[in-house]
Amino acid sequence: MGRWERWLTLAVVSLLAFGLTVWLSDAVLPWGQEARVGTGTGAGAVVTALVLTWGNSWAGTPNPPRPPLPVTGEEWVVERPAEADEVIRALLRRNSASSGTTTGLLGPGGFGKTTLAATVCASPRVRKHFRGGVYQFAMGRDIRSRAAIAAKVNEVVRLVTGDTATFEDPLLAGQHLGRLLDRQPATLLVIDDVWQAEQLQPFLYGGRHCARLATTRIRSSLPGDAVRVRIDGMTSAQARQVLTWQLPPMSPASTEQLLDATGKWPLLLRLTNRILAADLDVGRPLDTAASEVLGRLHDAGPAAIDPPAPARGLHPPDDAGGPRPKAVRATLEASVRLLPGNGSARFRELGVFAEDEALPIDLVTRLWQVTAGLDPLDGRQLCRDLADLSLVTLHPSTGALSLHDVVREYLRGELGAERLVRLNAALLDAAAAALPDAEPLTSGEPGPVTAWWLA
Numbered sequence: 001m002g003r004w005e006r007w008l009t010l011a012v013v014s015l016l017a018f019g020l021t022v023w024l025s026d027a028v029l030p031w032g033q034e035a036r037v038g039t040g041t042g043a044g045a046v047v048t049a050l051v052l053t054w055g056n057s058w059a060g061t062p063n064p065p066r067p068p069l070p071v072t073g074e075e076w077v078v079e080r081p082a083e084a085d086e087v088i089r090a091l092l093r094r095n096s097a098s099s100g101t102t103t104g105l106l107g108p109g110g111f112g113k114t115t116l117a118a119t120v121c122a123s124p125r126v127r128k129h130f131r132g133g134v135y136q137f138a139m140g141r142d143i144r145s146r147a148a149i150a151a152k153v154n155e156v157v158r159l160v161t162g163d164t165a166t167f168e169d170p171l172l173a174g175q176h177l178g179r180l181l182d183r184q185p186a187t188l189l190v191i192d193d194v195w196q197a198e199q200l201q202p203f204l205y206g207g208r209h210c211a212r213l214a215t216t217r218i219r220s221s222l223p224g225d226a227v228r229v230r231i232d233g234m235t236s237a238q239a240r241q242v243l244t245w246q247l248p249p250m251s252p253a254s255t256e257q258l259l260d261a262t263g264k265w266p267l268l269l270r271l272t273n274r275i276l277a278a279d280l281d282v283g284r285p286l287d288t289a290a291s292e293v294l295g296r297l298h299d300a301g302p303a304a305i306d307p308p309a310p311a312r313g314l315h316p317p318d319d320a321g322g323p324r325p326k327a328v329r330a331t332l333e334a335s336v337r338l339l340p341g342n343g344s345a346r347f348r349e350l351g352v353f354a355e356d357e358a359l360p361i362d363l364v365t366r367l368w369q370v371t372a373g374l375d376p377l378d379g380r381q382l383c384r385d386l387a388d389l390s391l392v393t394l395h396p397s398t399g400a401l402s403l404h405d406v407v408r409e410y411l412r413g414e415l416g417a418e419r420l421v422r423l424n425a426a427l428l429d430a431a432a433a434a435l436p437d438a439e440p441l442t443s444g445e446p447g448p449v450t451a452w453w454l455a
Contacts, residue, residue: 078241080116083231087120090227091188091211092129102204104222105215107231108390108404109331110267113215114192116231120213121190132187132209135160139191139199141334146170146198153177153202160187170202178206185209194221195338217335217390233264233404242269247276247286254290261297263406267331268302275305301413302406303329332410335389342372343382347391350403351411352423358400366430371423 090103105113120126121134137159143152146169153173154166161180167173181187186209194200194216203212204223216222234242239259244250262268272293279289296304306327336344346368353359365379374382383401386392392401403411412420 078234078238079119080112080234080238083116083229084119084123086229087116087213088123088125090229091120091126091213102200102212102214102223102226104226104228105213105231106219106222106228106390107217108407109217109334110265110328111231111233112266113217113231115266117190117192117213117215121188126188130186130188130211132181132185133160134188134190136190136192138193139195140193141195143199144196149199149202152199156189156203160184160189170198171205174202175205177203178210181207181210186211188213191215194218197221197223218338219388219390234266234269236264239264239266239269242266243273245273247273247280250276250290251287254287254294257294258290261294261409262302263404263409265302265404265406268305268328268406271305271328297409301409301411303327303410303413306330328410332391332407335391338389339382339385343385346372346374346379346382347386348411348414349423350392351408351415352420352427353403353408355405355408358395358398358402360400362399362434363427363430364401366433367423367427370426370430370433 087103087105105117107113118136121136126134135156137152137156139152143149149170150168150173153170157163157165157173157177157180160177161184163176163180165176167176187207189203189207189210189212191200191203191212191214194214195218197220200212200214200221200223214222214226219228222228233239236259239262240255243258243262244255258272262272275293276286276289279292280286293305306329336347339347349367349371350359350364352367361380361383362376364383365374365376368374368379368382369376383392383394387394387401391407392403394401415423
């Protein structure tokens, strides 16, 4: 029902209420005709005023916009049913529509959080449950000031409810949104690419029947009671689907080597797939192209296959008709730039450690002492900062951290061969600092300075 139809309905109801009140007063009250009519008229005016007061906000509320159609994603997107089912169950659980409850998709950049959120939104179960609509919008790293966040919340208010009120304070705007959501059927807000808690907070007010789904790479941006669903590498079968999408058969050896080199990272798999498809278009044999890509990955790391930047002002789509894939370097550096001080340099130094090994945090902090004079207390805080940005994974039970293979290869590519040699020497010095001095192996003969066999 539109605004004018609401006002017309309210006017008719008010007239009927006025007339009915006058008629009842004239028929029931015992005193004279003029007194009865006067009393009835006064009572009718009171009733009409009450009806108008009650109906004013109802009639003046703009008609909510039609919920958007589901986003189904691109053809190449591979379903991840285990993660999707975990998210859907969290959204549909009995208390998921209580005020402030949030489900968070948490993981490094380029691991498919946004794609998975779109898949969840297109689920028939989700569309059926959230009759008030499913609304997807992005925050992004650049929306950081209070004014910018308030403007985004005002935009969401208009999108979801049609209300045009604006607020300069993001929390006031969020509280207004919450009050409006209280009047709507079950609604799902999907807040994509959250970088700080202040971006998410305005969307957590009110909304008795509203659930929130946020995607982020930063753990501390989610509220403490959020349901966190970790998004990591794909399964081998899923990764193979992305790698070989619309390609002719490739040798099993080439396929397995590329799966291993990409670490089953969705972004890197997609970039590799597009490079192979482009080489096929110019007549390059598929296995030859695969061998060349492997060589580039092994020699210079994942960033070596980043697509070249388009000419100024040009943003051509890739040959599959979708947007140009986000580059590996840009994806990782978006997080790295948030590290305090010289944290980015210390993070790159983690590339010196061995592949597929847990890194003892004590050894990491000793390395940073050698390379930068970093106090161990500050080094441990930097480890926590790296984990908060999903750049490493902490293992408190073992006092260690781990790097994804792709991230390690990226760091090694950024360091270069000469810097890696110097870092290996620094790592040996750091390890030696924790070992006792060696006793001479033979009396009167010089022996090793450090007891390496005790490491």
